[in-house]
Amino acid sequence: MIDIVDVRKSFGALEVLKGVSMTVKKGEVVSVIGGSGSGKSTLLMCINGLESIQGGRITVDGVDVHARDTDINQLRRRIGIVFQQWNAFPHLTVQENVMLALRKVLGKSRDEAAHIASEQLRHVGLAEKLDVYPVKLSGGQQQRMAIARALAMAPDYMLFDEVTSALDPQLVGEVLDTLRMLSSEGMTMILVTHEIGFARDVSDRVAFFHSGRIHEIGPPEQVIGNPVESETALFLKSVL
Amino acid sequence: MGYTFHWHQALEALPAMLAGALVTVETALLSMVIGVACGIGLALARNSDNRLARGFATTWVETARNTPALFQIYMTYFGLGSLGIFIDSYPALLIGISFNNAGYLAETFRGGLRAVPPTQMRAARSLGMSAPQAFRLVVLPQLLRTVFHPLTNQMVWAILMTSLGVVVGLNTDLTGVTQELNVRTFRTFEFFAMAAVIYYAITKIVTLSARLVAARLFRY
Amino acid sequence: MIETDFSTTDLLFMLKGAGMTLTLTFWAMLGGTLLGLILGVLRAVSPWWINAALGAVLDVFRSIPLLIQFILANSIKSIIGLQVSAFEVACVMLALYTSAYCTEIVRAGVLAVPATTRRAGRSLGLTYWQDMRHIVFPIALRVSLPSWTGLTLGVLKDTSLVLWIGIVELLRASQVIVTRIQEPLLVLAICGLIYFLISFPISRLGAYLETRWREYD
Numbered sequence: 248m249i250d251i252v253d254v255r256k257s258f259g260a261l262e263v264l265k266g267v268s269m270t271v272k273k274g275e276v277v278s279v280i281g282g283s284g285s286g287k288s289t290l291l292m293c294i295n296g297l298e299s300i301q302g303g304r305i306t307v308d309g310v311d312v313h314a315r316d317t318d319i320n321q322l323r324r325r326i327g328i329v330f331q332q333w334n335a336f337p338h339l340t341v342q343e344n345v346m347l348a349l350r351k352v353l354g355k356s357r358d359e360a361a362h363i364a365s366e367q368l369r370h371v372g373l374a375e376k377l378d379v380y381p382v383k384l385s386g387g388q389q390q391r392m393a394i395a396r397a398l399a400m401a402p403d404y405m406l407f408d409e410v411t412s413a414l415d416p417q418l419v420g421e422v423l424d425t426l427r428m429l430s431s432e433g434m435t436m437i438l439v440t441h442e443i444g445f446a447r448d449v450s451d452r453v454a455f456f457h458s459g460r461i462h463e464i465g466p467p468e469q470v471i472g473n474p475v476e477s478e479t480a481l482f483l484k485s486v487l
Numbered sequence: 488m489g490y491t492f493h494w495h496q497a498l499e500a501l502p503a504m505l506a507g508a509l510v511t512v513e514t515a516l517l518s519m520v521i522g523v524a525c526g527i528g529l530a531l532a533r534n535s536d537n538r539l540a541r542g543f544a545t546t547w548v549e550t551a552r553n554t555p556a557l558f559q560i561y562m563t564y565f566g567l568g569s570l571g572i573f574i575d576s577y578p579a580l581l582i583g584i585s586f587n588n589a590g591y592l593a594e595t596f597r598g599g600l601r602a603v604p605p606t607q608m609r610a611a612r613s614l615g616m617s618a619p620q621a622f623r624l625v626v627l628p629q630l631l632r633t634v635f636h637p638l639t640n641q642m643v644w645a646i647l648m649t650s651l652g653v654v655v656g657l658n659t660d661l662t663g664v665t666q667e668l669n670v671r672t673f674r675t676f677e678f679f680a681m682a683a684v685i686y687y688a689i690t691k692i693v694t695l696s697a698r699l700v701a702a703r704l705f706r707y
Numbered sequence: 708m709i710e711t712d713f714s715t716t717d718l719l720f721m722l723k724g725a726g727m728t729l730t731l732t733f734w735a736m737l738g739g740t741l742l743g744l745i746l747g748v749l750r751a752v753s754p755w756w757i758n759a760a761l762g763a764v765l766d767v768f769r770s771i772p773l774l775i776q777f778i779l780a781n782s783i784k785s786i787i788g789l790q791v792s793a794f795e796v797a798c799v800m801l802a803l804y805t806s807a808y809c810t811e812i813v814r815a816g817v818l819a820v821p822a823t824t825r826r827a828g829r830s831l832g833l834t835y836w837q838d839m840r841h842i843v844f845p846i847a848l849r850v851s852l853p854s855w856t857g858l859t860l861g862v863l864k865d866t867s868l869v870l871w872i873g874i875v876e877l878l879r880a881s882q883v884i885v886t887r888i889q890e891p892l893l894v895l896a897i898c899g900l901i902y903f904l905i906s907f908p909i910s911r912l913g914a915y916l917e918t919r920w921r922e923y924d
Contacts, residue, residue, distance in 0.1 A: 297609060323615040334610035337707055338628040348614035351624060380707040393610075400614060553906040554899050555864035558878055562895050565885055569892030643770075650772035654871065662775065676782040683771045683779060690770040 248272050248308060249294060249404060249437070255302030256289060263289050265459035266303070273403070276436045278446035278467075281456030282482060287439040288331075290456075291406045294437070295326045307404070324352060327397030328406040331413050333389045335381035341368065342377040345396045353400065367395040371425050387418030391425055398429075405429065407438040443487060447471045455479045497677040500668050504678075507664030508685050514652075514660060515645040518581055522588025522641070529593035530600060544593065551590020557651050559583040564655045576657040584648050588641055595641070599633040600626075632705050639697040643690050650686075661685060712888040718897070724880030725901050731797060731866040731876065736859055738802030743809020748839075750810060751817040761810075768807035774868050776800055781872050797869045805862050812854045816847035849920045856913030860906050877901060 249271040256264035263286045271277050279287045292298040294305055296312050296319045305312045310322060336344050345364035349355045355363070368374060371391040381389050390410055397405065407426065411419045423445050430436055430449050440446055446453055446467065453470040455463045455478070463476045474480045532544035551559065560583030563574055574582070603626050611621035650662035657663045665682040669675050746765070750758050768776070780800045784791060820843045828842045829835075870879035881898035885891045 295613060297613065320612075320615045320617050323613060328613045330606070330610065332606060334604075334606045336607065336610070336625055338632070338705075347624060348611075348616060351620055352615040382707055396614070550899065550903070553860070553910070554902045555867040555878065557867045558864075558895070558899060558902065561878065561882070562899070565882075565891035566895045567892070569890060647770075647772040650774045651868075653774070662772065676779065676786060679775055679778050679782065683775050686772060686775065687767060687770045 249435075250306045251290070251294070251303070252305070253303035254290070254293060254300050254305060256286075256293060256298065256300050263459055264293070264300070267459070267461055268303075269454060269461055269464065271404075271435065271437055273435050274433050275451045276430045276434075276438070276449055277452045277454060278450040279437065279439045279454045279456055280441070280443060280446055280482070281462075285456040286459045287456045288408050291328065291408050291437065291439055294406060295323055295328055297328075320352070324400055325403045326406060327400055327402035327404070328408065329390070329393050329397050329410050331409040333386070333393035333410075335384075335389050335392060337381055340378050340380055341373060341384070341392050344381065344392060345399050348396070349399055363399050364395075367399045368392070370398075371395045372421070385418055386414045387421050390414065390418075390422050394422075394425055394429075404435045404437070407436065407440070409439050409441065412441060441486070443471060443483065455482065457482070492677060493674055494677055496672060496674055497681045500678065501681070503668070504661060504664055504682060504685060507659065507661040508689060510659045511646060511649045511661045512689060514577075514581060514584070514649050515642065518584040518588055518645050518648075519638075519642050521581075521585040522592050522645070523638070525585070525589035526592030527596050529589060530596035533593065533597060534600070547586075548590045548593045551587050552594075556583065556587045556648050557654060559586050560651055560655060576652060576655045577659065579655055580649065580652040580657055580660075583651075584645055587648065588645060591641060591644075592638070595634050595637040596630075599630045602633045603629045635697070635701055635705070639694060642693055642697075646689055646693065647686070711890060711893060713884070713890060713893060713897075717884045717888070717894075720884065721877060721880045721894075721898065721901065724875055724877040725905065727874065727876040728863065728866045729905065731794075731801060731869065731874075732859065732863045734798040735801035735805045735862050735866075738798070739805025739809050739858075739862070740855070742802065742806035743813050746806060746810040747813020748817060750814045765807040765810055768804050773800075773804055773865055774871055776804060777868060777872050793869075793872045793874050797866075797872065797874055801862060801865065801869075804865070805858065808858050808861075809855070812851050812858065813847070815854070816851035817843055819850045820846045852920070853913055853917045856909060856916075860909055863906060863909075864902070 251267055251269045251271075254264050254267045255262065267286070267290060269277070279290070281287050289298060293300050294307070294312065296317075300313055307322060307326060310317055312319075312322065336347065339347060342361065342364050345367055346357075346360040349360035349363055350357065365374070365377060368377060371394055373388060373391055373395065376384060376388065376392075381392065384392065394410075410426075411422050414422065419442070423442065426436070426438070426445075427449055438446070438450070448467075450467050452464060453467045454461045455470055455474070455476070457478050463470055463474060463479045465475075469475070470479060471483065474483065529544040529547060532540040533548070535541060560579055563582045563586075564576065564579035567574055607625050607629065608618075608621055611625040612618070616624065649660050652660050653662045653666050658667050661682055665678050668678050672678075746761060750761055753761075777797065777800055780796050781793065784796055824846070825838055825842055828838045833841065866876055867878040869876055870882070875883070877898060881894050885894045888894070
């Protein structure tokens with residue numbers, strides 16, 4: 248379970264998260280929607296400790312992410328994250344990209360890592376691209392590689408930060424299909440996304456982010472179909 | 488023109504000159520190793536939060552880049568004499584060139600570090616790698632690609648800079664050996680022309696080998 | 708104050724040497740840039756075999772120590788009995804050496820102008836030379852300036868090598884004083900300071916122009 252309690256975060260004088268609270272249970276798929284700059288991506292970065300927080304607490308299975316004595320590297324093995332800019336390691340082939348953390352963080356042998364990597368890559372549909380360098384792949388393929396790379400660590404939770412926003416429209420579909428598949432397999436996912444339709448289809452709950460807070464949260468039929476708050480309705484009207 | 492060329496003398500001296508060439512290459516290589524090590528240190532120091540480290544590094548880099556290499560060698564050979572430290576020709580040359588290398592390479596490494604997007608570090612850390620691990624496995628290989636060409640250029644510079652040793656009395660490198668022969672026989676043109684050919688050959692070998700290595704190493 | 712034999716006369720002597728350094732740099736940059744402009748444009752527009760031949764010749768200047776180039780030039784001068792001063796030899800050699808680097812800089816600058824931009828100009832009816840003058844030249848200039856400034860600074864420092872053929876520039880002047888008063892650290896420190904004071908404005912100017920022109924991108 249990921250428990251986010253009254254989290255506050257500022258970048259210098261700018262307060263980006265103004266008291267965010269949310270609980271994500273195992274197996275849940277939660278989509279986070281909202282306008283740009285509302286703090287959605289920042290929240291994800293706080294969950295795996297890439298960003299610090301100035302108030303509140305985030306615990307993952309009871310472990311305080313930002314506590315001084317928390318082994319953050321250990322914790323990050325359990326939380327996978329995929330970024331908008333997939334951040335492929337350009338100097339490694341697709342398979343090596345996935346194998347790197349398996350070998351260096353989880354200490355797996357080269358053969359074991361290669362096996363897991365090829366399995367994961369097959370799972371996302373990149374079986375024939377194992378020995379290719381990322382620069383030769385399309386954005387959609389690189390993003391699927393990034394997903395496989397994060398999944399290979401066998402995390403308990405997966406965070407997705409607007410993973411389709413940087414893709415050409417025709418490549419978005421293949422990534423969404425991968426995400427759909429993951430959700431049906433029972434992975435706990437928090438997705439920051441602009442794809443409202445996708446969010447409605449796939450999520451157990453949808454959270455609407457507005458000026459640093461969760462303005463409304465609930466099942467997709469409610470938040471997207473029949474929003475309670477006026478800001479939610481306004482936002483949806485502007486994007487749909 | 489009342490000058491007869493005596494090439495046979497130059498050809499006879501070839502073994503001695505090649506021995507000098509070996510010293511040249513060794514010295515250049517050694518100065519590059521020292522220069523790279525110090526250069527990385529200086530690059531990190533210039534990016535650090537410690538004011539003393541930053542100041543020290545900046546002084547080094549700015550001195551190396553705004554004064555002649557010969558001056559730096561002079562300073563080591565003569566200047567330290569005021570402090571009672573007497574350094575011989577060869578060490579003075581080596582220190583001078585290394586000092587110079589480090590100054591230029593510091594800027595190269597700084598640029599190289601900037602060229603690797605911080606998002607790479609972020610992606611590596613997200614997978615659970617520690618900071619040193621992430622640096623070593625993800626940032627450093629990419630850094631290497633960016634700095635490879637400047638490093639090769641600096642190596643060529645280092646080889647050419649070794650010729651300055653003769654000004655402070657060095658007689659074991661290629662130029663030093665050539666000068667010795669020159670002083671003894673006054674066949675200035677023949678000997679130095681031969682030395683020029685050898686220098687050209689050395690630099691060409693270095694640049695071509697570097698290109699081959701780069702093609703193999705940076706296949707992506 | 709510090710006990711020293713270093714006098715104002717000595718300082719003036721060093722400054723005279725610095726003057727020589729600057730004079731040499733000036734002539735080298737003048738000759739080298741002009742030659743580099745011609746050869747650089749030539750290399751950028753010529754067919755591959757002219758390009759390669761020119762490139763190979765110029766490469767020689769960058770693959771042999773400048774010191775040896777001076778020695779050879781001086782020696783050739785004696786052999787063919789040319790009645791020119793060491794100063795003139797130094798200027799010519801430095802200019803040739805500079806042009807080897809300048810050619811590359813100019814060539815890179817010209818090639819950096821996007822073909823699409825030039826095509827746009829030609830489509831509007833500009834002739835080949837108008838295109839060169841009004842489109843290629845300004846853009847290439849902006850691109851090349853940082854490297855050219857760097858080259859100037861490099862040449863400034865390379866002038867120190869002319870001491871080997873008997874010209875008294877700043878470093879030689881310093882050495883003369885050191886031999887006399889035996890205070891190497893002090894004299895060389897002042898020498899270094901003078902070099903620094905000459906270089907610094909040039910590199911600052913280059914950096915300033917670079918940032919100012921970058922704003923137009």
